[in-house]
Amino acid sequence: MGLQRYTKEFSANLKLAYPVILGMLGHTLIGVVDNIMVGKIGTAELAAVSLGNSLVFIAMSVGIGFSTAITPIVAQGDAEQDTGKVREAFHHGLVLCTVLGLLLFGVVYFAKPLMSLMHQPQEVIALASPYIDWVAFSLLPMVIFQGYKQFADGMSLTKYAMYAVIVSNVIHVAINYMLIYGIWIFPKMGITGAALGTVISRVLMVLYMHYILSKNAKLNIYFHNFSLGQVKKSMLKKITALGLPSSMQMLFEVALFTAAIWLSGSLGKSSQAANQIALSLASMTFMFAMGLSVAAMVRVGNQKGLQDYKNLQVVARSIFLLAIVLEIVFALLFVALHEVLPHYFLNMENVSLLQDNAEVVAIASSLLLVAAVFQISDGIQVVVLGALRGLQDVKIPTVITFIAYWVIGFPISFYLGIHTGLKATGIWIGLLAGLTVAALFLYLRFNYLTNKMIKAPYHLNEESH
Template sequence: MNLSIYTREFKRNIQLAYPIVLGMLGHNLVSLVDNIMVGHLGATQLAAVSLANSFVFIALSVGIGFSTAITPLVAQHDAKHDIEGVRNTFHHGVVLCATLGLVLFSVIFFGKGAINYMRQPQEVVEMAKPFLDIVAFSLIPVVMFQGYKQFSDGMSFTKYAMYAIIICNIVHFLINLVLINGFLFFPEMGVMGAAYGTLISRIVMVVYMHIQLKNNNKLSIYFKQFSFKKMQKSVINRICALGLPSSLQMFFEVALFVSAVWLCGMIGKNEQAANQIALNLVSATYMFASGLSITAMIRVGNQKGLEDFNYLKTVARSIFLLALILEVIFALFFIFMNGVLPYIFLDMAAPETLAENTQVFKIASSLLVVAALFQLSDGIQAVVLGALRGLQDVKVPAVVAFIAYWIIGFPISVYLGLYTNLGAVGVWIGLSFGLTVAAILLYLRFKRLTNKYITENTQTI
């Protein structure tokens, strides 16, 4: 294999990916900051935030999954210089995202009573409920933001979302600093301060994104001629045909990780807190693969529009290779740093919480070793999935996700976590199995589809 045909694509891949990665790291930093600042209040507070965010993460996965339909459609229209096609996709996409955000908030707000039946520690449940109400409302602006983001990504303007999320994090950190412990005339609000910090910062984020895109000389044309009367059923159907299966796929994946929160909560609050620490660290490294996944969506979507399927395959494989290199580095990082990283989240100096924090530290360290093992599978399944979305292939990946995560991964997590002495480590071993099966099946799907397109294109010529 001549690796140079792939490595020479690295520069373009990185140019597109790095703003997306930085933006996603910033997105992840919102919950990371919450967990670090709240974690110093105690294991109960950290577990409560973890439990509440588990519901929000599931809903957000649906919103993000749906919004990914916008990127390949915009990229395909842009490659053909189809201004009207780009505008229609953008307008319809943002309206659909705003509607979906409102629906997701309503489902969580009116359905949060389910938290009482999940066998979680009672003190954690009572603290989680009010936090959940506020953070759930932030789904409306954050899913709207995704609509704007996926549009700008599809147009290869990947830096705007990065800047928006940087501003979001600055606002979020400052509000947390003021409201969690109290400052000047602001009251001490504890975990609720973190909830308001998340909501306000996400509103700022979507407002900033709208203003910046509208004022861009190249993109401003797509903000014109908007009218609810011009909404077309055919465009709505096209976005939904791609968005709904993508939502299901992402729901199946994120729900598997959220199930780990619930399963660890059933084992104990220390296990739940440790799971949240490890999950935050793994989520941070996953943002690199996720950024490359969107890069694959953009570049594969462009080449699909141009019908250059041989180059499409080369571009996709170059992204797969780049992701593999990064994930090997992250796996080694977790292995060598597993005895250090959990300290970031825990106050080991406070005598009153030393015993439980020591236990949380030990569990989190073990989880990071398991996390190192599935870095490769997690990264590969993410970037291959992005390439398949660029090909607008979304139904089969949704089925693959269900089989890999819920027929294979979840039962292993339940058995090893609840019925053996492995506990939280057993839960994460199940996650590893699910991700590995998904990576293999998705790659085989991509290989089959690209070979089919190349063969058909050759015969046409």
């Protein structure tokens, strides 16, 4: 009976999570498609896309993390049937996401000199610079899209973002194919073509998302009578108070993985290309946990609105259990296929690249064995973070993630990667250490808070805000 009360929630969790998972996979697929198509040109181009995306991913993590503040407020308002609260969270969230998108574009555009300061290969920097200019601009539509997505997620309508991302991906692959290789009347633009494909597909994704949400009968009332004159300082402050710590949590993790890319770059282009292959694959499986994290945020937010704290704990733990089961399956697949998967990212038929590619495959294979283990820790920490955001508890988790990733994880990555023979594998062992510490202490935080809510529900707000 003990386990059954958690497993009976699996179907509700998956119903809410699977569209988010497919949507998240779609976002990741944009990067994977770029990597596979560009990898066919050469390892220097693949390393350049890796380096360019490392800057963009940091900024994107801030945008995505910030936008998650919209979901728990909307989910709570929806459970309370408070249309005013939902409307305010959506409209104010969109305003803040637009401003943030512009800021992030500017920051990435002017951050390009960092590549030289971090001693990245000059050949790679020359290729990465024009790629970064365009992909940085795609952050604006990307973050605006997140505003729409988090609103729809909070209303438990998770399929719309999935549809938008699928449409966007089809367009992205077609444009990439034509612009990277110069098909039909289009010029051969190499990795700049990949960047342009990303911009065009993301702009169309936002337009499509606005259209399908505004046509929904339940959501239609939220798409009328919006003006900047209605913007309230109190709601801007509330979203920012939740959004900033959430964006810092994502920033700390993504920056750790970016540091791994840069450390790998200092070991040479083969290590950097191998790191990118392993990271692409690990990112795809991580999206399943990210989808469950959104389900945790929405369902916990709803239970908080209903003030059913015992059921809140059961629902959240059922999502944690489901994440562990899924990540163990992926871990076993990585172990079984660690020598096979890297070949899909490289042109193994090109004789001139044979030696380079063999080295990349060897390094990537060993990284996938480490990735197999850290998937489990990574999955746990992200779903527990989702549950804590649903509780609107963000400050203490931000401290936990900073200590786990940067006080524990990064020093281990740096020492083992640079000062021992483990090299790229040592860098990933540091990632594993940071994620495991984060998973453990975030769960302890969730357990402490929810037990306290069940015993004395009216004192929770002192903890959560």
